[in-house]
Amino acid sequence: MPREPIHVSCRLESLSVLSPDGQVDQDLEPEIGSADLLRLYRTMLLSRRLDERCLMLQRQGRMGTYGPTKGQEAASLGPAYVLRPDDWLVPAFREAAGLFWRGWPLQAWMFVWGGSEAGNIVPDGVNDLPLCVPIASQCQYGMGIAWGCKLRGQGQVCLTFCGDGATSEGDFHEALNFAGVYNLPLIMLVQNNGWAISQPRHRQTASQTIAQKAVAYGFDGLQVDGNDILAMIVATREAAEKARTGGGPTLIEAVTYRMMMHTTADDPKKYRKEEEVKAWEPRDPLLRFRTYLDRKKVLSPEAEKVIDEEVAAELDAAVRSYESHRTEPTEFLEHMYAEMTPDLIAQQAELKAYLAGKHTPAPQPDLAAV
Numbered sequence: 080m081p082r083e084p085i086h087v088s089c090r091l092e093s094l095s096v097l098s099p100d101g102q103v104d105q106d107l108e109p110e111i112g113s114a115d116l117l118r119l120y121r122t123m124l125l126s127r128r129l130d131e132r133c134l135m136l137q138r139q140g141r142m143g144t145y146g147p148t149k150g151q152e153a154a155s156l157g158p159a160y161v162l163r164p165d166d167w168l169v170p171a172f173r174e175a176a177g178l179f180w181r182g183w184p185l186q187a188w189m190f191v192w193g194g195s196e197a198g199n200i201v202p203d204g205v206n207d208l209p210l211c212v213p214i215a216s217q218c219q220y221g222m223g224i225a226w227g228c229k230l231r232g233q234g235q236v237c238l239t240f241c242g243d244g245a246t247s248e249g250d251f252h253e254a255l256n257f258a259g260v261y262n263l264p265l266i267m268l269v270q271n272n273g274w275a276i277s278q279p280r281h282r283q284t285a286s287q288t289i290a291q292k293a294v295a296y297g298f299d300g301l302q303v304d305g306n307d308i309l310a311m312i313v314a315t316r317e318a319a320e321k322a323r324t325g326g327g328p329t330l331i332e333a334v335t336y337r338m339m340m341h342t343t344a345d346d347p348k349k350y351r352k353e354e355e356v357k358a359w360e361p362r363d364p365l366l367r368f369r370t371y372l373d374r375k376k377v378l379s380p381e382a383e384k385v386i387d388e389e390v391a392a393e394l395d396a397a398v399r400s401y402e403s404h405r406t407e408p409t410e411f412l413e414h415m416y417a418e419m420t421p422d423l424i425a426q427q428a429e430l431k432a433y434l435a436g437k438h439t440p441a442p443q444p445d446l447a448a449v
Protein backbone atom coordinates (compact mmCIF):
# COMPACT_ATOMS: atom_id res chain seq x y z
CA MET A 80 0.00 0.00 0.00
CA PRO A 81 1.68 3.24 -1.04
CA ARG A 82 -0.44 5.43 1.23
CA GLU A 83 -1.84 4.53 4.61
CA PRO A 84 -3.05 6.65 7.45
CA ILE A 85 -0.74 6.84 10.46
CA HIS A 86 -2.64 6.65 13.69
CA VAL A 87 -0.85 8.92 16.13
CA SER A 88 -1.51 7.87 19.68
CA CYS A 89 -2.09 10.86 21.91
CA ARG A 90 -4.56 12.31 24.37
CA LEU A 91 -5.59 15.90 23.86
CA GLU A 92 -8.34 17.37 26.01
CA SER A 93 -9.68 20.68 27.17
CA LEU A 94 -10.76 21.14 30.77
CA SER A 95 -12.71 23.58 32.88
CA VAL A 96 -14.36 22.98 36.25
CA LEU A 97 -15.82 26.39 37.07
CA SER A 98 -18.07 28.13 34.59
CA PRO A 99 -17.22 31.75 33.80
CA ASP A 100 -19.77 32.81 36.43
CA GLY A 101 -18.34 30.56 39.15
CA GLN A 102 -20.74 27.54 38.90
CA VAL A 103 -18.91 24.30 39.61
CA ASP A 104 -19.10 21.04 37.66
CA GLN A 105 -19.54 18.67 40.60
CA ASP A 106 -18.21 15.65 38.75
CA LEU A 107 -14.89 17.37 38.22
CA GLU A 108 -14.67 19.40 41.44
CA PRO A 109 -11.45 18.57 43.34
CA GLU A 110 -11.71 17.81 47.05
CA ILE A 111 -10.08 20.68 48.89
CA GLY A 112 -10.68 21.43 52.56
CA SER A 113 -12.06 24.82 53.66
CA ALA A 114 -8.78 25.90 55.27
CA ASP A 115 -6.88 25.34 52.02
CA LEU A 116 -9.59 27.03 49.96
CA LEU A 117 -9.34 30.11 52.15
CA ARG A 118 -5.53 30.11 52.00
CA LEU A 119 -5.71 29.88 48.22
CA TYR A 120 -8.15 32.78 48.07
CA ARG A 121 -5.96 34.82 50.42
CA THR A 122 -2.87 34.18 48.26
CA MET A 123 -4.72 35.13 45.08
CA LEU A 124 -5.98 38.32 46.67
CA LEU A 125 -2.52 39.15 48.02
CA SER A 126 -1.05 38.71 44.58
CA ARG A 127 -3.74 40.94 43.01
CA ARG A 128 -3.34 43.70 45.59
CA LEU A 129 0.44 43.59 45.34
CA ASP A 130 0.19 43.87 41.57
CA GLU A 131 -1.99 46.97 41.87
CA ARG A 132 0.41 48.47 44.41
CA CYS A 133 3.47 47.81 42.23
CA LEU A 134 1.80 49.53 39.31
CA MET A 135 1.19 52.58 41.49
CA LEU A 136 4.75 52.53 42.83
CA GLN A 137 6.04 52.45 39.26
CA ARG A 138 3.82 55.34 38.23
CA GLN A 139 5.11 57.33 41.20
CA GLY A 140 8.74 56.66 40.23
CA ARG A 141 9.29 54.36 43.20
CA MET A 142 9.82 51.18 41.16
CA GLY A 143 11.43 50.30 37.81
CA THR A 144 9.58 48.93 34.78
CA TYR A 145 6.83 46.64 36.05
CA GLY A 146 5.20 43.59 34.41
CA PRO A 147 1.64 43.13 35.75
CA THR A 148 0.13 39.71 36.47
CA LYS A 149 -3.54 40.71 36.78
CA GLY A 150 -5.84 37.99 35.48
CA GLN A 151 -3.18 35.27 35.47
CA GLU A 152 -3.15 34.44 39.19
CA ALA A 153 -5.02 31.12 38.95
CA ALA A 154 -2.72 29.78 36.23
CA SER A 155 0.28 29.73 38.57
CA LEU A 156 -1.39 29.37 41.96
CA GLY A 157 -3.36 26.21 41.13
CA PRO A 158 -0.30 24.33 39.83
CA ALA A 159 1.91 25.54 42.71
CA TYR A 160 -0.72 24.29 45.17
CA VAL A 161 -0.43 20.67 44.03
CA LEU A 162 3.36 20.52 44.21
CA ARG A 163 5.17 18.88 47.10
CA PRO A 164 7.65 21.17 48.83
CA ASP A 165 10.53 19.11 47.43
CA ASP A 166 9.22 19.41 43.86
CA TRP A 167 10.65 22.17 41.69
CA LEU A 168 9.02 25.26 40.25
CA VAL A 169 10.73 27.17 37.45
CA PRO A 170 8.93 30.45 36.70
CA ALA A 171 8.98 32.87 33.80
CA PHE A 172 7.91 36.29 35.13
CA ARG A 173 4.14 36.30 35.68
CA GLU A 174 3.91 33.64 38.37
CA ALA A 175 3.72 35.89 41.45
CA ALA A 176 0.76 34.06 43.03
CA GLY A 177 2.39 30.64 42.63
CA LEU A 178 5.68 31.89 44.05
CA PHE A 179 3.99 33.39 47.11
CA TRP A 180 2.30 30.06 47.71
CA ARG A 181 5.72 28.38 47.57
CA GLY A 182 7.07 30.68 50.29
CA TRP A 183 8.63 33.65 48.50
CA PRO A 184 8.22 36.89 50.48
CA LEU A 185 6.21 39.68 48.82
CA GLN A 186 9.13 42.06 48.88
CA ALA A 187 11.21 39.67 46.71
CA TRP A 188 8.79 40.44 43.87
CA MET A 189 9.26 44.17 44.45
CA PHE A 190 13.04 43.85 44.63
CA VAL A 191 13.12 42.18 41.23
CA TRP A 192 11.09 44.92 39.55
CA GLY A 193 12.90 47.55 41.58
CA GLY A 194 16.20 46.39 40.09
CA SER A 195 17.69 44.67 43.11
CA GLU A 196 19.31 41.25 42.97
CA ALA A 197 17.90 40.65 46.45
CA GLY A 198 14.72 39.57 44.67
CA ASN A 199 16.52 36.68 43.04
CA ILE A 200 17.70 35.07 46.26
CA VAL A 201 15.72 31.86 46.65
CA PRO A 202 14.40 31.55 50.21
CA ASP A 203 15.84 28.70 52.28
CA GLY A 204 13.96 25.46 51.83
CA VAL A 205 12.21 26.60 48.62
CA ASN A 206 12.97 24.48 45.54
CA ASP A 207 12.36 27.18 42.94
CA LEU A 208 14.43 29.13 40.47
CA PRO A 209 14.17 32.93 40.41
CA LEU A 210 12.28 34.86 37.70
CA CYS A 211 13.53 34.43 34.16
CA VAL A 212 13.14 37.17 31.56
CA PRO A 213 15.19 35.76 28.63
CA ILE A 214 12.21 34.19 26.93
CA ALA A 215 12.03 30.36 27.02
CA SER A 216 15.57 29.92 28.37
CA GLN A 217 14.05 28.60 31.61
CA CYS A 218 12.51 25.70 29.66
CA GLN A 219 15.98 24.20 29.37
CA TYR A 220 16.69 24.68 33.07
CA GLY A 221 13.35 23.09 33.93
CA MET A 222 14.04 20.15 31.66
CA GLY A 223 17.52 19.72 33.21
CA ILE A 224 16.06 19.81 36.70
CA ALA A 225 13.44 17.24 35.69
CA TRP A 226 16.28 15.05 34.45
CA GLY A 227 17.98 15.44 37.82
CA CYS A 228 14.71 14.49 39.56
CA LYS A 229 14.51 11.35 37.48
CA LEU A 230 18.12 10.39 38.22
CA ARG A 231 17.59 10.89 41.95
CA GLY A 232 14.56 8.63 41.90
CA GLN A 233 12.71 10.31 44.77
CA GLY A 234 9.51 10.95 42.83
CA GLN A 235 10.06 14.70 42.47
CA VAL A 236 8.65 16.60 39.51
CA CYS A 237 9.57 19.90 37.89
CA LEU A 238 6.85 22.40 36.96
CA THR A 239 8.16 24.91 34.42
CA PHE A 240 6.29 27.98 33.17
CA CYS A 241 6.55 29.93 29.96
CA GLY A 242 4.33 32.17 27.83
CA ASP A 243 2.68 31.63 24.44
CA GLY A 244 5.39 33.77 22.87
CA ALA A 245 8.04 31.46 24.32
CA THR A 246 6.64 28.59 22.25
CA SER A 247 8.21 30.18 19.17
CA GLU A 248 11.68 29.81 20.67
CA GLY A 249 13.99 26.87 20.03
CA ASP A 250 14.61 26.42 23.77
CA PHE A 251 10.97 25.47 24.29
CA HIS A 252 11.04 22.76 21.62
CA GLU A 253 14.46 21.40 22.59
CA ALA A 254 13.33 21.05 26.18
CA LEU A 255 10.14 19.23 25.19
CA ASN A 256 11.95 16.97 22.75
CA PHE A 257 14.53 15.94 25.33
CA ALA A 258 11.86 15.50 28.02
CA GLY A 259 9.91 13.20 25.71
CA VAL A 260 12.88 11.08 24.67
CA TYR A 261 14.09 10.65 28.27
CA ASN A 262 10.57 10.38 29.71
CA LEU A 263 11.28 13.11 32.26
CA PRO A 264 8.99 14.19 35.12
CA LEU A 265 8.45 17.60 33.54
CA ILE A 266 5.21 19.59 33.53
CA MET A 267 5.57 22.32 30.95
CA LEU A 268 2.95 24.92 31.67
CA VAL A 269 2.34 27.47 28.94
CA GLN A 270 0.48 30.56 30.12
CA ASN A 271 -1.27 31.41 26.89
CA ASN A 272 -2.37 34.95 27.73
CA GLY A 273 -3.17 35.79 24.11
CA TRP A 274 -0.28 38.15 23.55
CA ALA A 275 3.51 38.34 23.40
CA ILE A 276 3.89 42.09 23.82
CA SER A 277 2.10 43.27 20.62
CA GLN A 278 2.02 39.89 18.82
CA PRO A 279 -1.28 38.04 19.09
CA ARG A 280 -1.30 34.30 19.70
CA HIS A 281 -2.18 33.52 16.06
CA ARG A 282 1.11 35.09 14.98
CA GLN A 283 3.09 32.68 17.18
CA THR A 284 1.84 29.46 15.67
CA ALA A 285 -0.54 28.17 13.01
CA SER A 286 -1.49 25.27 15.30
CA GLN A 287 -5.07 25.18 16.50
CA THR A 288 -3.87 24.81 20.09
CA ILE A 289 -0.56 25.04 21.90
CA ALA A 290 -1.42 21.85 23.80
CA GLN A 291 -1.21 19.80 20.60
CA LYS A 292 2.52 20.48 20.31
CA ALA A 293 2.98 17.73 22.89
CA VAL A 294 1.86 15.19 20.29
CA ALA A 295 4.95 15.81 18.18
CA TYR A 296 7.15 15.09 21.20
CA GLY A 297 5.37 11.90 22.13
CA PHE A 298 3.37 12.78 25.22
CA ASP A 299 0.03 14.17 26.34
CA GLY A 300 -1.17 17.73 26.02
CA LEU A 301 -4.06 19.38 27.79
CA GLN A 302 -5.75 22.72 27.25
CA VAL A 303 -7.10 24.14 30.49
CA ASP A 304 -9.15 27.18 31.40
CA GLY A 305 -6.31 29.10 33.00
CA ASN A 306 -8.68 31.49 34.80
CA ASP A 307 -10.27 28.57 36.63
CA ILE A 308 -8.15 27.65 39.64
CA LEU A 309 -9.98 24.37 40.18
CA ALA A 310 -9.30 23.22 36.63
CA MET A 311 -5.64 24.20 37.00
CA ILE A 312 -5.45 22.12 40.19
CA VAL A 313 -7.10 19.07 38.61
CA ALA A 314 -4.93 19.21 35.49
CA THR A 315 -1.64 19.72 37.30
CA ARG A 316 -2.42 17.11 39.94
CA GLU A 317 -2.98 14.50 37.23
CA ALA A 318 0.19 15.51 35.41
CA ALA A 319 2.23 15.44 38.64
CA GLU A 320 0.93 12.01 39.64
CA LYS A 321 1.72 10.68 36.20
CA ALA A 322 5.23 12.18 36.27
CA ARG A 323 6.00 10.84 39.77
CA THR A 324 5.13 7.33 38.75
CA GLY A 325 7.30 7.24 35.64
CA GLY A 326 4.62 8.35 33.16
CA GLY A 327 6.76 11.18 31.78
CA PRO A 328 6.04 14.76 30.77
CA THR A 329 2.80 16.67 30.16
CA LEU A 330 2.26 19.93 28.32
CA ILE A 331 -0.49 22.06 29.86
CA GLU A 332 -1.75 25.06 27.95
CA ALA A 333 -3.46 27.43 30.39
CA VAL A 334 -5.75 29.69 28.39
CA THR A 335 -5.77 33.00 30.20
CA TYR A 336 -5.56 36.68 29.37
CA ARG A 337 -3.13 39.52 30.00
CA MET A 338 -5.56 42.08 31.43
CA MET A 339 -3.02 44.90 31.58
CA MET A 340 -0.11 46.20 29.54
CA HIS A 341 2.84 43.88 28.79
CA THR A 342 4.94 46.02 31.09
CA THR A 343 4.71 49.65 32.12
CA ALA A 344 6.97 50.40 29.12
CA ASP A 345 4.15 49.35 26.77
CA ASP A 346 0.87 50.91 25.58
CA PRO A 347 -1.50 48.09 24.52
CA LYS A 348 -4.07 50.58 23.14
CA LYS A 349 -1.79 50.82 20.12
CA TYR A 350 -2.36 47.21 19.11
CA ARG A 351 -5.44 45.68 20.76
CA LYS A 352 -9.05 46.67 21.11
CA GLU A 353 -10.61 47.70 24.38
CA GLU A 354 -13.58 45.36 23.66
CA GLU A 355 -11.25 42.38 23.82
CA VAL A 356 -10.13 43.32 27.32
CA LYS A 357 -13.74 44.00 28.37
CA ALA A 358 -14.81 40.58 27.10
CA TRP A 359 -12.32 38.91 29.46
CA GLU A 360 -13.27 40.93 32.54
CA PRO A 361 -16.15 38.66 33.64
CA ARG A 362 -13.79 35.68 33.52
CA ASP A 363 -11.49 37.22 36.15
CA PRO A 364 -10.04 34.28 38.13
CA LEU A 365 -10.33 36.09 41.46
CA LEU A 366 -14.02 36.93 40.99
CA ARG A 367 -14.83 33.40 39.84
CA PHE A 368 -13.08 31.80 42.77
CA ARG A 369 -14.75 34.21 45.18
CA THR A 370 -18.18 33.38 43.74
CA TYR A 371 -17.43 29.67 44.12
CA LEU A 372 -16.38 30.10 47.77
CA ASP A 373 -19.40 32.25 48.43
CA ARG A 374 -21.78 29.65 46.96
CA LYS A 375 -20.01 26.92 48.92
CA LYS A 376 -20.44 29.01 52.08
CA VAL A 377 -16.71 28.88 52.77
CA LEU A 378 -16.11 32.62 52.63
CA SER A 379 -18.29 34.40 55.19
CA PRO A 380 -18.42 38.22 55.20
CA GLU A 381 -16.51 38.13 58.53
CA ALA A 382 -13.77 35.88 57.13
CA GLU A 383 -13.51 38.10 54.07
CA LYS A 384 -13.08 41.19 56.21
CA VAL A 385 -10.30 39.55 58.23
CA ILE A 386 -8.53 38.43 55.04
CA ASP A 387 -8.84 41.93 53.51
CA GLU A 388 -7.30 43.50 56.61
CA GLU A 389 -4.49 40.95 56.87
CA VAL A 390 -3.65 41.35 53.20
CA ALA A 391 -3.53 45.15 53.49
CA ALA A 392 -1.24 44.96 56.54
CA GLU A 393 1.06 42.40 54.91
CA LEU A 394 1.30 44.57 51.84
CA ASP A 395 2.15 47.71 53.80
CA ALA A 396 4.90 45.85 55.64
CA ALA A 397 6.31 44.54 52.35
CA VAL A 398 6.35 48.02 50.78
CA ARG A 399 8.18 49.39 53.86
CA SER A 400 10.73 46.59 53.63
CA TYR A 401 11.18 47.21 49.88
CA GLU A 402 11.61 50.95 50.27
CA SER A 403 14.05 50.70 53.16
CA HIS A 404 16.34 48.42 51.15
CA ARG A 405 19.31 50.16 49.59
CA THR A 406 20.40 48.67 46.26
CA GLU A 407 23.99 49.23 45.18
CA PRO A 408 24.32 49.44 41.39
CA THR A 409 27.49 47.33 41.62
CA GLU A 410 25.71 44.52 43.45
CA PHE A 411 24.54 42.53 40.43
CA LEU A 412 28.07 41.37 39.63
CA GLU A 413 28.15 39.45 42.92
CA HIS A 414 25.40 37.08 41.86
CA MET A 415 26.80 35.61 38.63
CA TYR A 416 28.63 32.72 40.33
CA ALA A 417 28.86 31.30 43.86
CA GLU A 418 32.26 33.03 44.06
CA MET A 419 33.24 36.08 42.04
CA THR A 420 35.83 35.46 39.33
CA PRO A 421 38.95 37.72 39.13
CA ASP A 422 37.45 39.42 36.03
CA LEU A 423 34.24 40.25 37.84
CA ILE A 424 36.12 41.52 40.89
CA ALA A 425 38.13 43.86 38.62
CA GLN A 426 34.99 45.02 36.80
CA GLN A 427 33.21 45.70 40.04
CA ALA A 428 36.16 47.73 41.35
CA GLU A 429 36.20 49.72 38.12
CA LEU A 430 32.46 50.39 38.34
CA LYS A 431 32.71 51.40 41.98
CA ALA A 432 35.56 53.79 41.15
CA TYR A 433 33.56 55.23 38.26
CA LEU A 434 30.54 55.79 40.43
CA ALA A 435 32.74 57.43 43.04
CA GLY A 436 33.92 59.84 40.33
CA LYS A 437 37.53 58.61 40.35
CA HIS A 438 37.38 56.68 37.14
CA THR A 439 40.39 56.32 34.91
CA PRO A 440 39.26 54.41 31.82
CA ALA A 441 40.94 51.03 31.42
CA PRO A 442 43.34 50.98 28.42
CA GLN A 443 41.43 49.95 25.30
CA PRO A 444 42.91 47.42 22.86
CA ASP A 445 44.23 48.90 19.64
CA LEU A 446 41.65 47.42 17.30
CA ALA A 447 43.55 48.51 14.20
CA ALA A 448 46.43 46.28 15.28
CA VAL A 449 44.27 43.16 15.78
Ligand SMILES: Cc1ncc(C[n+]2csc(CCOP(=O)(O)OP(=O)(O)O)c2C)c(N)n1
Nearest residue numbers: 173212213214242243244245272274275276
Ligand atom coordinates in the same frame (compact mmCIF):
# COMPACT_ATOMS: atom_id res chain seq x y z
C1 LIG B 1 15.15 35.76 24.22
C2 LIG B 1 14.30 36.99 24.36
N1 LIG B 1 13.83 37.60 23.26
C3 LIG B 1 13.05 38.71 23.37
C4 LIG B 1 12.77 39.22 24.61
C5 LIG B 1 11.89 40.45 24.74
N2 LIG B 1 10.59 40.04 25.31
C6 LIG B 1 10.29 40.22 26.59
S1 LIG B 1 8.78 39.62 26.98
C7 LIG B 1 8.50 39.16 25.39
C8 LIG B 1 7.18 38.52 24.99
C9 LIG B 1 6.95 37.24 25.71
O1 LIG B 1 5.68 36.76 25.40
P1 LIG B 1 5.11 35.51 26.13
O2 LIG B 1 6.10 34.40 26.11
O3 LIG B 1 3.79 35.24 25.55
O4 LIG B 1 5.00 35.99 27.66
P2 LIG B 1 4.06 37.11 28.27
O5 LIG B 1 4.85 38.39 28.26
O6 LIG B 1 2.83 37.20 27.44
O7 LIG B 1 3.80 36.65 29.67
C10 LIG B 1 9.58 39.45 24.57
C11 LIG B 1 9.65 39.17 23.14
C12 LIG B 1 13.31 38.58 25.74
N3 LIG B 1 13.07 38.98 26.99
N4 LIG B 1 14.06 37.45 25.60
Ligand SMILES: [Mg+2]
Nearest residue numbers: 242243274275
Ligand atom coordinates in the same frame (compact mmCIF):
# COMPACT_ATOMS: atom_id res chain seq x y z
MG1 LIG C 1 1.91 35.77 26.23
